[in-house]
Each structure stands twice: as structure tokens, then as C-alpha cells.
Amino acid sequence: MIIVVVLLSVSALCMVIFSKRLSATTMRLSRFEGSITLTGKGGRELELHEDRRLLNGDIIDTGKESKAWVLLDEDRMVTIMERSSAEFYQSGKDLKLHLLDGSLFFNIERSLEEDESFNIETSTMIIGIRGTSGYADADEKGNSVLYLTSGKVELTGMDSDSGDEEKLRLSAGQKATIIVDDGVEILIEEITESDLPTDLVLEICADDDLLDEVTDETGWNEGVLKDLEEKYLQGEEPEGVTDLPADGISDITEDDMDNGDPASSDANPEEVSIVGTWKARNSAWPDIVFFKGGRGYLRYAPNSVEGFSYVKNGSSWTIYPDNSQSTYNCFFDTDGLYVTGWQYYDRLSDDDYYGEYLTLTEGPLPEDIIGEWYDPGSHISFYFNADGTVTGGFENGTWSIVDGNVIISQDYLRYKDGKIQRGGYPAGNYSGPLEDGYVWWDLERA
Numbered sequence: 001m002i003i004v005v006v007l008l009s010v011s012a013l014c015m016v017i018f019s020k021r022l023s024a025t026t027m028r029l030s031r032f033e034g035s036i037t038l039t040g041k042g043g044r045e046l047e048l049h050e051d052r053r054l055l056n057g058d059i060i061d062t063g064k065e066s067k068a069w070v071l072l073d074e075d076r077m078v079t080i081m082e083r084s085s086a087e088f089y090q091s092g093k094d095l096k097l098h099l100l101d102g103s104l105f106f107n108i109e110r111s112l113e114e115d116e117s118f119n120i121e122t123s124t125m126i127i128g129i130r131g132t133s134g135y136a137d138a139d140e141k142g143n144s145v146l147y148l149t150s151g152k153v154e155l156t157g158m159d160s161d162s163g164d165e166e167k168l169r170l171s172a173g174q175k176a177t178i179i180v181d182d183g184v185e186i187l188i189e190e191i192t193e194s195d196l197p198t199d200l201v202l203e204i205c206a207d208d209d210l211l212d213e214v215t216d217e218t219g220w221n222e223g224v225l226k227d228l229e230e231k232y233l234q235g236e237e238p239e240g241v242t243d244l245p246a247d248g249i250s251d252i253t254e255d256d257m258d259n260g261d262p263a264s265s266d267a268n269p270e271e272v273s274i275v276g277t278w279k280a281r282n283s284a285w286p287d288i289v290f291f292k293g294g295r296g297y298l299r300y301a302p303n304s305v306e307g308f309s310y311v312k313n314g315s316s317w318t319i320y321p322d323n324s325q326s327t328y329n330c331f332f333d334t335d336g337l338y339v340t341g342w343q344y345y346d347r348l349s350d351d352d353y354y355g356e357y358l359t360l361t362e363g364p365l366p367e368d369i370i371g372e373w374y375d376p377g378s379h380i381s382f383y384f385n386a387d388g389t390v391t392g393g394f395e396n397g398t399w400s401i402v403d404g405n406v407i408i409s410q411d412y413l414r415y416k417d418g419k420i421q422r423g424g425y426p427a428g429n430y431s432g433p434l435e436d437g438y439v440w441w442d443l444e445r446a
Contacts, residue, residue, distance in 0.1 A: 027054040027070055027088050027095055034066025034082070054088040061085045062102070064286075064300065065326060070097070072108070072118065079105040081199055083284045083300065096121060102284035103137040105203045107210060108151075124178045128154035132172075133210060135200040138283055144178040146170065147191065147200055149214045157184040173218035193224045198232045198341060205229040232340070274310075274317055274330065278337055278345035285342040288319075288330075295388035297398050297409045307389065307398030307409045322389075322396040369399070369406065372446035373420040381446060382413065382420065412438065419443065 029038065029052045038046045041057040054060075060068050060080055068080040070088075072095070080086050084102025089095070093116045097104075104120070111131030112118060120127040120136055125144040127136065132151025139145050146155065150172045157166045157178040166184045170176050175195065177187040193201075204214050205225055215222045278288045286298040290310065297307045298321065307322045316331035319339075329340045337345040372392075373382045382393045390397040390408065397409035406415035412423045423438030432439065 027072060027090065027097070028052060029054060029060070030069040030071035030077070032062075032066070032068040035063030036066055036068050037061045054090075056089050057087065059085060059087045059100070065324070076108045076110065076118075077106070078120075079107075079203065081105065081284065083286075093117070095119070098122070099136055103135065103197070103199065103282070105133075105135050105200060107133040107203075107207070122178075123160065124158055124180050124184075126156040126158065128156070133204075133214065135197060135203070137197060139177060139281065142283065143180075146176045147196060148172055148174055148176075149196075149200070149204060150210070150217045155186065157186045159184050172214070173220070193220050193228060196228075198343065201225060201228050201232060274337070277348045279348045280342060281344045281346065282342070285339075285345075288339070288345060291388060291398075291400050295398050295400070307396060322398075369415065369420070373443040374446040375422055375443050377441070382422075382443065384420070414440070416440075 029048070029050070031050050032048065036048060037060070038048055038052070039059045039061070040046050040055065046052075046058070054070065060070070062068055062080050062082050062084050064082055066082050070078045070080065070086075072078075078097060081103045084104060085100040086102075086104060087098040087100055089098070093113075095116075095118045097119070098121045106120060106129065108118070108129050108131050112129070118129040120129060122136065122138075122144040125136070125146065127134075127146060130151070130153070132148065132153055134146055134148040134150075134153070137145045137147070144157075146153075148170045152172070153170050155168055155170045155176055157180070158164070159180045162183070164184045166186050168176075168186055168188070170188070173190060175189045175191045177189075179185045179187060189195075196204075204211055211222060211225065214220065215225070275290050278290070280287055286300045286306075288296065288298055290296040294309055294311060295307065296310060296319075298319075300306070306324070309320045309322075310317050310330075311320075313329075316329050319328040319330065321327075326341075328342070331338055335344055337347070339345060369384050370386050371384060373384065375381070380393055383391045384399055385391060388398050388400055390399050390410065390413070393410070393413075395410065397413075399406065399408045408414060414421050414423070419442040421440045421442055423435075423440045425437070426432075426434065426439050
């Protein structure tokens with residue numbers, strides 16, 4: 001009898017502990033794909049593994065074509081989208097996710113308990129989550145944006161400099177934009193299926209239960225959403241696109257008609273040239289530079305660029321990144337340059353782009369940069385090819401001469417004083433000068 005009582009007591013205790021473990025609110029890195037980094041306080045990089053608990057101050061950064069899924073419990077999930085950064089905080093059952101850059105999708109299927117809280121924040125927005133789904137992002141001007149697809153949320157717009165705040169309740173089928181300019185303003189719009197970002201459409205359609213919930217609450221058409229999903233997955237162009245920008249004015253020049261430029265000699269004279277620099281309206285997407293001759297590069301960060309080739313296909317162009325199997329289609333519609341998967345881009349002047357983002361190489365132009373450059377220390381060769389590519393070494397890249405400056409996409413290569421130089425991190429006992437965090441040395445002509 002005593003043994004039975006003890007066993008029952010232990011069993012009851014285990015049930016209590018198990019119940020508390022399930023109801024306690026924590027954040028865990030459930031799974032991830034692609035290039036993900038997790039850093040803790042002080043910038044220390046942490047080991048990645050599934051079902052890892054996230055602690056105060058942990059930061060997740062996602063790279064290109066990468067995602068991270070953060071789980072509160074079995075039916076409360078946040079997806080950190082590609083090229084995004086989020087920081088996590090917890091105090092008891094109060095959770096906070098600070099979106100530092102990029103975008104995220106959230107689906108909180110079961111409402112939080114009265115003693116639980118979960119806020120998603122940006123620099124200008126606080127979303128009070130109870131039981132809802134939606135997508136946090138930034139528009140082309142950097143304003144925080146929330147698309148709400150189910151449920152309701154308490155939304156706060158804030159100006160950290162002045163301390164001004166504005167609060168309201170947002171319902172499913174609405175979009176809120178936080179504008180901070182001598183105060184705080186929240187713009188509310190009723191949105192349709194075609195207003196949704198590509199990633200949000202794909203997230204909704206990937207979950208049949210969520211799709212039913214979203215269409216029930218918003219009145220959106222399931223067939224329209226599934227059609228959009230199919231187009232986005234296939235990389236098709238939206239209907240009604242044209243070959244000209246909104247003003248209908250061509251900026252093609254005679255120089256653009258040569259050297260294999262997409263706006264080539266057999267192009268319609270009214271056709272817009274794609275050559276130039278294009279700035280993403282969403283900070284999570286890379287900027288794009290198109291050079292003449294079918295080459296260019298994607299800029300993800302000041303020291304993170306990737307070369308690509310591109311070809312013209314009728315009224316569109318296809319980008320082929322050097323180090324990825326993905327391809328991207330570009331075309332003009334009434335809102336500007338549309339890139340499938342990344343949406344809209346605006347043209348910048350060369351002065352704006354190169355002055356703001358790139359430190360150009362110095363010295364007179366080389367008589368002949370084309371050819372093999374050899375690193376005698378590592379016995380590695382880098383090949384500067386006539387088509388603007390850089391091959392060999394560790395990864396493929398691009399080079400070009402713009403406004404009398406040599407631009408090389410790999411940040412550890414540069415042209416200076418008639419030489420190609422390679423940069424590397426200093427050894428532990430090195431005490432000499434550094435430039436851009438590197439020690440630089442000359443490569444030799446092979």
C-alpha cells in the first residue's frame with residue numbers, strides 16, 4: 001500500500017512538472033535552413049542546433065535564401081525571413097522579439113494566456129501579439145509596415161527621439177505603415193491579395209488551416225491566393241506589365257547599344273536600358289548594379305557582394321548569380337523595375353551609389369588588368385577575364401572600371417598603384433598597419 005501511494009505521488013508530481021513545462025513560454029530555435037548565424041551577448045558566435053533555447057540578447061541573422069523558425073510552443077511560430085536580423089528577450093512569461101532588419105512572418109494559432117505577453121518590435125513599432133498571423137517588414141522609405149492576415153493586434157507607433165506614441169487596433173485584411181516625421185502617424189489601408197508581399201503569400205498558402213482562417217477573416221479569395229503562389233513559385237511576371245517606366249521616357253544612350261548590353265542594337269529605340277544601379281525599396285533585398293556586356297553584381301552589405309551574368313529575354317532580363325543555382329527575372333511595369341522574389345527597385349545615379357556604398361580603389365588605371373595574378377604566399381591564382389569576371393581563388397566575382405576606378409566585387413581583392421592586392425586577417429602577433437581590417441600585399445603577374 002505504501003509503495004502504491006509513493007508511486008502515485010511520483011506520477012502526479014511528474015504530471016505537474018510536465019504540465020508546467022508545456023505551459024511555460026520560452027523561445028527556441030526550432031529549425032533553420034541556409035546560412036544562419038546565432039550570436040549571444042558580446043557578439044560571441046554560438047553553436048547552432050535545432051531546439052536550441054534562445055536567451056536574452058541572442059541575435060539570429062539569416063543570409064540569402066535562408067530562414068529560421070522560432071517556436072514559442074507547438075502552435076506558436078515566428079519565421080525569420082532571408083537577409084533579416086532579430087534579437088530576443090525574455091522576462092518570465094513576457095517575451096519580446098526585436099526585428100533589427102529585414103522581415104518576419106508570425107502565426108500564433110493559440111491565444112496567449114492572461115499572464116503571458118509577446119511583443120514584436122522594430123525601431124518605430126510595437127505589435128502586441130495575442131492570437132493572430134501577419135508579416136512585419138519595411139517599405140521603400142524605411143517605414144515599419146505590418147500586414148495583418150488574421151486576428152487583431154494592439155499596434156503602437158513610436159518616435160524614440162521625441163517620445164511620441166500613437167496606438168490603435170488593427171484587424172485582419174489591413175496594412176499599417178508607421179511614419180515618423182515631427183511626430184508619429186499610423187496609416188491604415190484595406191488590402192487585397194495582390195497587395196501582399198511574395199513571402200507572405202507563400203507562407204499563407206503553405207498551411208491549409210491558415211489559408212482557410214485567413215480567407216474566412218479577410219474575405220480574400222483562396223483561388224486568387226493559390227494562383228499568386230503558383231506564379232511566384234514559377235517566377236512568372238504579374239499580369240499587365242509593360243516595357244516602359246511610369247513616365248514612359250527612355251533613358252537609353254548610344255553607348256548602351258554596344259558591347260552586348262541588354263538594350264542592344266536590335267532593341268526597340270523606346271526600350272529602357274537596365275544598365276545602372278538599382279536600389280531595393282526593401283532593405284532586406286540586395287542592391288543591383290548592371291554593367292554593360294551582360295555582367296553585374298548584387299550588393300547585400302558594404303563588404304558583401306556577389307557577381308552575376310544577365311541576359312535579355314524579350315521584354316525581361318534574367319540574372320544568373322555566380323555562386324547560386326537561383327535565377328531572378330527583371331522587367332519594367334508601371335511602378336518601376338520589378339525583380340521576382342525581391343519586388344520593386346528604383347534607379348540611382350552612379351554618384352549616389354558609388355559615393356555611399358563603395359570605397360573605390362586608388363592609383364592610375366592598369367595598362368592591362370586582364371590575365372592571371374598569382375599569390376606567392378598561398379600559391380593561389382586569380383584570373384581577371386575580359387568579360388568582367390574574376391575566377392580562381394576562393395569564389396567567382398566581377399571586376400569593372402567605372403569613372404576611372406577599378407571595382408572588384410570580392411572585398412579581399414583591390415587594385416592599388418598598378419597592382420592587384422589581396423587582403424587577409426592579421427596573425428595574432430601582427431602589430432603593423434591595417435586597412436579596412438586587413439593586411440594587404442601585392443599579387444604578382446603570372
